[in-house]
Amino acid sequence: MKGEYENMKKLADLLEKLEYQCLQGTMDKEITNITFDSRKAEKGCLFFCIKGAVSDGHAYAKDVAEKGAAVLIVQDKVEVPEEVTVIQVENSRYAMACISAAWFGHPAEKLKTIGITGTKGKTTTTYLVKSILENAGHKTGLIGTIETIIGEKKIPSANTTPESYLVQKYFAEMVEAGCDSVVMEVSSQGLMLHRTAGFQFDIGIFTNIEPDHIGPNEHKDFADYLHCKALLFKQCKVGIFNADADHLDEILEGHTCQVETFGFSEKADLRAENTKLVTGKGTLGIAYDVKGLMNFPVEIDLPGAFSVYNSLTAIAVCRHFGVTPENIQKALKQAKVKGRIEMVKVSDEFTLMIDYAHNAMSLESLLTTLKEYKPNRLVCLFGCGGNRSKLRRYEMGEVSGKLADLTIITSDNPRDEEPQEIIDDIKIGIGKTNGKYVEIIDRKEAIAYAIHHGQPGDIVVLAGKGHEDYQEIKGKKYPMDERVLIQEILEEDKQNK
Ligand SMILES: CC(=O)N[C@H]1[C@@H](OP(=O)(O)OP(=O)(O)OC[C@H]2O[C@@H](n3ccc(=O)[nH]c3=O)[C@H](O)[C@@H]2O)O[C@H](CO)[C@@H](O)[C@@H]1O[C@H](C)C(=O)N[C@@H](C)C(=O)N[C@H](CCC(=O)O)C(=O)O
Ligand SMILES: Nc1ncnc2c1ncn2[C@@H]1O[C@H](COP(=O)(O)OP(=O)(O)OP(=O)(O)O)[C@@H](O)[C@H]1O
Numbered sequence: 165m166k167g168e169y170e171n172m173k174k175l176a177d178l179l180e181k182l183e184y185q186c187l188q189g190t191m192d193k194e195i196t197n198i199t200f201d202s203r204k205a206e207k208g209c210l211f212f213c214i215k216g217a218v219s220d221g222h223a224y225a226k227d228v229a230e231k232g233a234a235v236l237i238v239q240d241k242v243e244v245p246e247e248v249t250v251i252q253v254e255n256s257r258y259a260m261a262c263i264s265a266a267w268f269g270h271p272a273e274k275l276k277t278i279g280i281t282g283t284k285g286k287t288t289t290t291y292l293v294k295s296i297l298e299n300a301g302h303k304t305g306l307i308g309t310i311e312t313i314i315g316e317k318k319i320p321s322a323n324t325t326p327e328s329y330l331v332q333k334y335f336a337e338m339v340e341a342g343c344d345s346v347v348m349e350v351s352s353q354g355l356m357l358h359r360t361a362g363f364q365f366d367i368g369i370f371t372n373i374e375p376d377h378i379g380p381n382e383h384k385d386f387a388d389y390l391h392c393k394a395l396l397f398k399q400c401k402v403g404i405f406n407a408d409a410d411h412l413d414e415i416l417e418g419h420t421c422q423v424e425t426f427g428f429s430e431k432a433d434l435r436a437e438n439t440k441l442v443t444g445k446g447t448l449g450i451a452y453d454v455k456g457l458m459n460f461p462v463e464i465d466l467p468g469a470f471s472v473y474n475s476l477t478a479i480a481v482c483r484h485f486g487v488t489p490e491n492i493q494k495a496l497k498q499a500k501v502k503g504r505i506e507m508v509k510v511s512d513e514f515t516l517m518i519d520y521a522h523n524a525m526s527l528e529s530l531l532t533t534l535k536e537y538k539p540n541r542l543v544c545l546f547g548c549g550g551n552r553s554k555l556r557r558y559e560m561g562e563v564s565g566k567l568a569d570l571t572i573i574t575s576d577n578p579r580d581e582e583p584q585e586i587i588d589d590i591k592i593g594i595g596k597t598n599g600k601y602v603e604i605i606d607r608k609e610a611i612a613y614a615i616h617h618g619q620p621g622d623i624v625v626l627a628g629k630g631h632e633d634y635q636e637i638k639g640k641k642y643p644m645d646e647r648v649l650i651q652e653i654l655e656e657d658k659q660n661k
């Protein structure tokens with residue numbers, strides 16, 4: 165690994181593409197390591213002072229100087245011994261992206277880079293792209309909400325888009341592992357906080373946008389959210405856009421990329437036509453014809469209109485790699501994504517799935533889609549995360565009350581909030597409808613209720629936790645995987661018979 169970038173240690177080389185002012189110390193330094201976490205600082209390292217949501221990295225300047233740091237990258241002035249070089253930049257996060265890219269030897273230049281932004285569909289689409297490309301013989305890395313995948317190695321994610329240092333480190337490891345491409349989710353916070361600065365994407369994708377992620381520590385308003393998403397299209401060569409999405413004009417504002425579109429709309433460059441629902445044993449799928457830039461039929465075992473969007477996006481991307489229709493058809497037919505409309509068999513009589521819908525937009529599209537399959541009853545179980553937008557609770561309550569035949573309100577990740585208070589907020593939303601509901605605060609008991617009351621022909625959705633294998637309560641993550649809970653419930657039922 166080291167061999168790739170062991171010569172990239174001269175301070176001046178790392179700062180090559182940056183505007184900066186040297187406040188003190190010499191520029192003639194060799195750097196042994198770079199880090200933004202004082203706890204990892206060591207002798208000879210370069211430390212980035214980052215202003216975070218909880219603390220300010222400038223506060224650790226003295227501490228890292230004592231540990232022997234050679235260079236500090238700062239926004240504000242700091243007092244440290246004169247032998248420490250202090251470099252002032254306008255934005256330490258932006259500087260961290262550029263310096264990390266240089267430190268790891270600009271690995272993005274050795275990969276075909278694909279970045280996906282949008283409120284919904286990012287995770288699903290990254291996995292579809294990876295499946296298609298790998299089916300066609302490419303080796304593709306992935307970075308996103310669930311995990312980072314580098315060859316056989318899987319690293320669980322803390323963020324959808326990690327800090328720039330990690331992005332560049334993962335890219336370098338992908339190059340090392342023989343990947344020729346990477347597909348990654350680019351969250352609006354990631355763009356806002358320069359996590360993907362320091363390189364240009366070959367392909368940028370816009371899936372859709374809805375008001376979300378607005379609140380403390382996220383975006384101050386919808387305009388800021390829109391502005392941040394649009395940044396990707398000033399940083400990619402080809403931009404692929406959903407022609408049917410709201411606010412497309414605002415997203416395109418100031419773009420510098422070549423533009424391509426997909427969607428149901430007649431004006432889209434790549435279109436889906438003649439969509440048909442397909443149902444099989446325990447599966448809900450869809451078939452359609454791809455028209456325009458490519459022409460062939462596809463079928464996928466994922467339901468509904470948004471699965472058409474996600475798969476069409478993946479096709480639009482893979483077209484740029486020259487993948488054949490046969491390879492696309494084969495890969496899409498097998499594609500599955502953890503916690504995204506993931507079917508779990510609990511009965512021969514009714515269908516149950518685990519999904520990650522945790523805002524009104526995704527819950528509405530999911531439930532609307534599932535209703536098209538004409539279930540006996542549509543049962544929706546969900547809670548809402550604590551310390552996250554309160555609006556989600558009212559809106560998800562209203563959506564479920566309107567669309568589901570029965571809502572089971574329960575807990576998600578309460579974080580620092582009281583679960584009952586979150587449930588009470590959801591009830592305000594559902595109260596606006598005539599929707600029938602029960603409330604069961606414990607998620608396992610709520611799932612048991614859903615299973616025990618399932619009727620023939622029902623579709624039961626466990627929404628909100630998706631791939632998560634924990635429940636976060638007051639800063640601690642306790643093991644909780646819905647797949648495991650279901651097996652426990654089925655096991656307990658067997659024993660109680
Ligand atoms: C609000 C936010 O973006 N927080 C992220 C941020 O943490 P922070 O700003 O709180 O950092 P901090 O703890 O204040 O520390 C500031 C600086 O001091 C340093 N420090 C801190 C303590 C210490 O002892 N020494 C030290 O040097 C830190 O390393 C950091 O450089 O930096 C952390 C490390 O990179 C992130 O994991 C963390 O994401 C948290 C988990 C988060 O919830 N972020 C959300 C808002 C987010 O980014 N979400 C998007 C979209 C999600 C989606 O798909 O829907 C995402 O891309 O994940
Ligand atoms: N294109 C889409 N449009 C609307 N809803 C979607 C779309 N694709 C998936 N969904 C719904 O949204 C949920 C989340 O999808 P996915 O994880 O692919 O999106 P994401 O953009 O990565 O979201 P997040 O920002 O939460 O990580 C899914 O479980 C599904 O219910």
Ligand SMILES: N[C@H](CCC[C@H](N)C(=O)O)C(=O)O
Pocket residue numbers: 522548549550552576577628629632
């Ligand atoms: N990664 C996102 C989604 C979490 C989904 C849901 N399980 C919740 O806890 O709200 C977040 O932290 O906002």
Ligand SMILES: [Mg+2]
Pocket residue numbers: 286287308309310324349
């Ligand atoms: Mg995601």
